[in-house]
Amino acid sequence: MEHLLRPRTVAVVGASRDPTKIGHVILKNIIESGFPRERVFPINPNVDEVLGIKCYPSLKEVPYEIDLAVIAVPASIVPRVLEDCAERRVKAAAIVSSGFKEVGNVEAERNLLEIAKKGGVRILGPNIVGLIDTVVGLNASFLPYLPDRGGIVMVSQSGALAAGLLAWTKLKGIGLLDVISLGNRADVDESDLMEFFSKDVHAKAIALYLEGVENGKKFMEVARRVSREKPIIILKAGKGWRAAEAVKSHTGSLAGSDAAYDAVFKQCGIVRAGDVRTLFDYALSLAMLPDPKGENVVILTNGGGAGIMGADACEEQKLRLMDIPEDLASALRKWMPSFGSVLNPIDLTGMATEKEYYGSLSVLLGDERVHAIITLFSHPATLNPMNVAEAIVRCVNKVKGDKPVVAAFIGGKECEDATRFLIKNGIPAFDTPERAAAALATKYRYAYYKSRPKGKHLEVRVEKDKAYGILAKALREGRNLTQSESCELVSLYGIPTPKKIVAKSLEEALSSAESIGYPVVLEVESPDVVHKTEAGGIRLNIKDGRELEDAYYGILKSVKEKAPGARVEGIVVRPFVREGVQVAVGMHRDEVFGPLIMFGSGGALVELYRDVSFRVAPLTDVDVDEMMRETKVYHVLEGFRDAPKDVRSVKEVLAAVSQLSLDFDVISDVDINPLFVYERGCMAFDVKIMLKGSSLCGT
């Protein structure tokens, strides 16, 4: 990876003298980016020299060690070039050429990987624009220029988008460290890059544009580790494309395609950006700001409107605006007219100049009770925004590294210039208070993630052999589990389900009811009676033996009358389940990340309310706690307008479903809905388990 991303020597294979060809442009970019000419080797069998540099007919003829070969020849020639790389012991190749997996040539791409693996060559691409490295000063791409140097690593699965993003960051004054086009990811993928940059001292944040992840397990393992050292921000496109597929379970239809990514990002401490703008807003904040030492945020403004918008944005982002103590208020009053305000937002008024900004900001930066500052500025005719920006930079530099300061300058061209100046000087700056508050809040959330405990994996003891037996039988018969098999399976994992005994006589029914405990339900057991209520085949809430006897004979009589000829195999005795708070617990196996566990409000309207959250198994205690807290029904369990319910018992069910899904990957979906939660304990009332490839899947 070092050879690929921090090369000392570079060969360009396909270096043409024709200025319109990509091989020519890449060579020219490498030279113009300041990379030493004597360490660049153009390769082309047809010419002796390109752009004044000696050209070699093949990699094999180069008499120097080559770290990186950038390959820009047609796809059909690439395997041969790669073999030369292997023979010549070139450690890394960036393959620009298109014409592989992206157009269906899967076999050709597999062949590349095989050659590379055998020869010990790492491949970036194919189908990429190349890479830019500002540390060694190298533009090995056909992107038009180097970015401004900064601490953000930008990785893009789409090459064309990388070009757009580069131009965008240039315009905004955002500094980048590396720009890497990922392309088809035949070998090097986003996880390898995260791993590499976690150890790079220059990299302060890793911003990625991704359309999808292929190796979910590796991604989670790497991201979880790296994000505790370096912030990772991902803009993940393609949110809904798989959601349209027919999905069989409730959990599956609620998950769609995006829930797994959302869950994985949360579990791994990855900051998710919704669009290009937020990708860089968050990257700026995470790359530049020191960790806040506490929750007290102060807004400094020269206009009431901006201040109020800022306060609203803080509330929305769950940032805590500090109550200003009297001694701090009187220190601030010195920097405002009598009609200013020392309530937070602190309003210096439209009279404020750079002097007032500097003075009041110094007071805030010097006060240990203040932990983060949002500086807002609305452009009045009397003041040049750049003067204020310079004052902020001077003031922050004085106490460098102490506390996070973000800014929003609202106005036209002059404010845009001031914003760019602030960014170039290490202060995340934006054009609206909302963006500034969101960027600061992201820093808080990331700081929380870094400090949160890693969590313990929840293990459940089970009799796996019995569980295996139930599944094997259904698989042999090519069907999903029946309701009673599903109940039996989950009960082996410790999930309480209603007990059910089939009694063949009144005596058996009475003793079953005694063992289950009253109240009970009696139900006819018959393969011929589908609608039990209509056939009078069910009696609820039976409180004692006398009522049971009546019910027992009542059912037999009424089934005989209403469903003549129906086979009666016995009378089922089960407990009369009280309704508790209805929650749903489920699992849908995601093809990239594995079992996706769901928790949320239960009942018939789960899909309508969508009060659900997801995490990928194996779950830790932290995952379970966080996923439950994300839902509204959690507040009901905690005792919203009623007695608190047994949250712990639900956590045990989540742990059990997680374990069951990991133990048997033949299970595609689990739906427990409703799970009734009581003040003590819970009960899985309805359980459905579906198997992969089962012909009855979804019925």
Ligand code: COA
């Ligand atoms: N070693 C070195 N150079 C070789 C060679 C070899 N074995 N065989 C041929 N060449 C030379 C060619 O002679 C040519 O040089 P010349 O102009 O002096 O004749 C040069 O390599 C390039 O080959 P050419 O056949 O002219 O291809 P090209 O430049 O038109 O296209 C690619 C090559 C790689 C750019 C093109 O195939 C491609 O994939 N384009 C898409 C790139 C892209 O968009 N990537 C993804 C972005 S998201």
